[in-house]
Amino acid sequence: MTTPRDTPASRRVRANGDGTVYQRKDSRWEAAGYVLALGNTRKRVRVYGSTRTEALAKLTEKIAASNRGVPAVTAQGSLAAYLTYWLENVAVHHLRETTHTRYTAVVHQYLIPGLGRKKLAKLTAKDVRTWLNDLRTVCQCCARGTDARRDRNAQASRHPRCCALGQCCRKRLSALTLAHIHSVLKSALEHAVREEEIPRNVARNVRTGTPRPRRFNPLTTDEARRFLTAAQGHRHTALFELALRTGLRKGELLGLHWEDLGAGTATIRRTLQRTRTGGLTTLPTKTISSERRIALPVSCITSLRAHRKHQSQEKEETGSDWHDTGHVFTRPDGHLIEPATLTRQFNALLRDAHLRPIRFHDLRHSTATLLLEQGVELVVIKELLGHAHIGVTATVYAHVRLRLQRQAIDLLGHALGDRAEGDGDDPPLCAAPVR
Structure with missing residues (x-):
């Protein structure tokens, strides 16, 4: 009498609806079963594996998804x-x-x-x-x-x-x-x-080619000073100063909580964005690398203290109508700030300061550009901005590094006692492409 243990694995009878598993002539294992398809129909699917366990696991996954109501697709479909x-x-x-x-x-x-x-x-x-x-x-x-x-x-x-x-x-x-x-x-x-x-x-x-990175217009050192001066007295002085001095994204600034601020540091955990289903929603940071802790400049700490004092006064004046969200930057009634509203206020500040129009995100670029021009190492800027890879930082700010290279070469030439341009009878060097 043949017992189930004596029956080959490829011929064992499985329960109804579990599909079949058998070994092919090419030594691979094939599992087949019926699952839910598009249009509320049923279809037979086949999966393969190098072992019986692997093929069975793939089929079990598809059947489990079918039982949850997720339809399987077919390559013959559109x-x-x-x-x-x-x-x-x-x-x-x-x-x-x-x-x-x-x-x-x-x-x-x-x-x-x-x-x-x-x-x-x-x-x-x-x-x-x-x-x-x-x-x-x-x-x-x-x-x-x-x-x-x-x-x-x-x-x-x-x-x-x-x-x-x-x-x-x-x-x-x-x-x-x-x-x-x-x-x-x-x-x-x-x-x-x-x-x-x-x-x-x-x-x-299919290769589409590498697109050119978007051009941005960072503020110069003089423009940055004028911007900070114009921001003094504004309701969002602390926000604008924090944006320029630390390079935080708009959503990271608006998603900042008071509990995120420590002894001279700020922990970036979340970002505020408007979504289609949830409206203004606090979400996790853009990437894992974006979740970081940064050091705050002394001027930003002073501005944040003044801002908190002003926010406490607004809370007392509003009374029971105050909406306590725990956010650092809010509207006068405590509600969250719409990102588009902040952009309009930023553009108005630029006009009042007679500065050229730039995007709010260009404040972030201004931070990195000014730091690079001051000789700060690229890895430090990468950690401050929360880039996932240092290659991102190097690619975005390649033009700044090229200008710094020119300054370094000119400095070395001055140290070596090079003659002024145009002196001597040597012909000019031909321009070589930079790669």
Whole structure:
């Protein structure tokens, strides 16, 4: 009589609904079972592994997801169906809400209209490259009918060149936007590879080129002094001074709590952002490296003490209507400050000080630039700004380092007693490319 122990592992009977597991002729193990599919249907899926345990674990994971109501996708389905599944069941659990919102906009504005009808299994690198080239060369107003949905009379008065009026405005996507769209597609297809829906990520075989970093306009030393002078007496004096002297992001400043301030230090744990579902929400820092403790300048400590005293007076005047959030920077009634409101106040301060218009984030760039010009090491600036890698700091502020190199070379030449420019009969050196 044959007992269950005598039965080979590949032929043991599993419970109904658990699927089957058996060894193939090529020595690999295959597990198959029925799971929930798109459209509230059932489909049979197959997974593979080098051992029986590995194949069974993969199948068990898919069945468990099916029991939770998460539909499985098939490579024979369209890319639009997979992107929708990826956004709703995968990306939403691994991305910050603001990042997920941007990814959703990219998927619905560019990926689905351009590649959505393609089968996931039949998508090729040529398809991706052709689509990206179209995005790069075609006017987006014409392609998406943006201007056609607007009032023609209003467009004629404000924009003489308008697609709705028959005069193409030639609005094309920037290199940074194209790189972002490409990265979203790569992320989605990479998860399809991990789920063994497709054998490879074809988007990785397409090169979009390295976009130029965004230009920023940091304040000069003289402009920084004028900015600090103009900020004196402002309700957010401590905030503006802290932004320029420490390089904190806008969200990090607005998310700062009084309990985060210690003896001459500030611990950056959270950031304040406006999200689509939660409104003004306190979130974790941008990255793990962004969670840091920084030293506060003496002037910032003095400004923060004066700010806390002023906030206590506002609390007494408001009385029971005061909304206690524990934040350092709040509105006069204690509620959180809208980031857009802070931007308007910052722009008004620049106008009153007769300073050129810059972004609020350029205060952060100003901090790093001024520190570099003072000879502060790059690793110290990296820790202060909370960059994930020192390569990010080095890349963003490469122009500053190049200027410092020129100053160092000129200083060395002066020490070696070089003659003034134009002296002697030596011909000028040819300009060599800098890499």
